[in-house]
Amino acid sequence: MKRINAPIWKPKKGERVADRIAFLDPNEKFEEIARLLYAYEFSWDIERALEFALFRTYAVPAISSLLAKTGEFENRPRKRYDDTEIILAETKEHGLESRRGTEAIARMNEMHARYRISNTDMLYVLSTFICEPIRWLDRFGRRPMTNKEQLAWFRYYRGLGSRMGISALPDSLEDMVRFNVNYETERFRFSETNATVAQSTVNLLLSFYLPRPLIPLGRPVVHALLDAPLRESMGFQKPPSWLCRAVPTVLRLRAFALRRLPLRRKPRLLTQVPRPTYPQGYDISRLGTFR
Structure with missing residues (x-):
């Protein structure tokens, strides 16, 4: 299926995306700022960070048990991954109030x-x-988000949350971070469904980079990126200390190298990425699960 090009600003010769972001008002143009961060400034990093964001939710038994009941992680893990990524990308690339965004x-x-x-x-x-x-991005990015970028990122997702019908949305980024930390402190605990859903996800993510026989060797690398409460809630063993030091070091070396390489000039749009799940393209109305 033919996909519509995203309405995204493109830098001309001599222009930098960061300068464009600095020019924009994060209270009015938060959607454009979020789009530029996602497509240009931190495309690979944001994709990885959102993978880990979803991964953290599997440490909550109330969430993992619901996900396990759907059977999607056991039977169609790649499709579930693609559907989630596409839906989130459609809203970011086209806009929360666009036809494709509202459909997603x-x-x-x-x-x-x-x-x-539950709303919580x-x-x-x-x-x-x-x-x-x-x-x-604070840990592994070419640079951290600026305060303006963080505000725009928060306002974009707050706008998404309101359209999802979520109530009691915090009014500030600080309050959202506080809620996030308190929730994890209270609700992270081990359950078998945590372990089942998390293991399926780790295997899927590693399959993007490794052939199937080498996936077991890659699991400790993923575990080395997890903080102790998250790892324990999944039932994962702590990797060797040297690996817990080495993996973050490699990612910081990558960031060091990126600071010396040319900046991205063409947007990386996840709606345009070829996917084995949808070799002929996708229809938003057919994404996800049905009764």
Whole structure:
């Protein structure tokens, strides 16, 4: 299926995306700032950070048990990954009020409405989309997000949350971070469904980089990126100390190298990435699960 080009600003010769972002008002142009961060400034990092954001939600038994019941992680893990990524990318690339954006949000809301999901759990999932990219870039990015970029990122996802029907949305990034930390402190604990869903996800993510026989060798690398409460909630063993030091060091060396390489000049749009799940393209109305 032919996909519509995203309405995204493109830098001319001599222009920098960061300068464009600095020019924009984060209270009015937060969607454009979020789009530029996602497509240009931190495309690979934000994709990885959002993977870990979803991964953190699996440490909550109330969330992992619901996900395990759907059977998607056991039977169609790649499709579930692609559907989630596409829906989030459609809203970011085209806009929350665009035809494609509203269609993607409606499809997501339709899926959620089939299950009894508490508002607090929905708010926590949303908070991970805000907090994890900021934290990831602080640790491993070519540069951290500026205060203006963090505000725009928060306002974008707060706008998404309101369209998802989530109530009691925090009014500030500081309050959202506080809610995120308190929720994890209170609700992270081990359960078998945590372990099942998390292991399926780790295997899927590693399959993007490694052939199947080498996936077991890659698991400790992923575990080395997890903080202790998250790792324990998944039932994962702590990797060797040297690996817990080496993996972050490699990512920081990558960031050091990126600071010396040319900046991205063409947007990386996840709606345009070829996917084995949808070799002929996708239809938003057919994404996700159905009754």
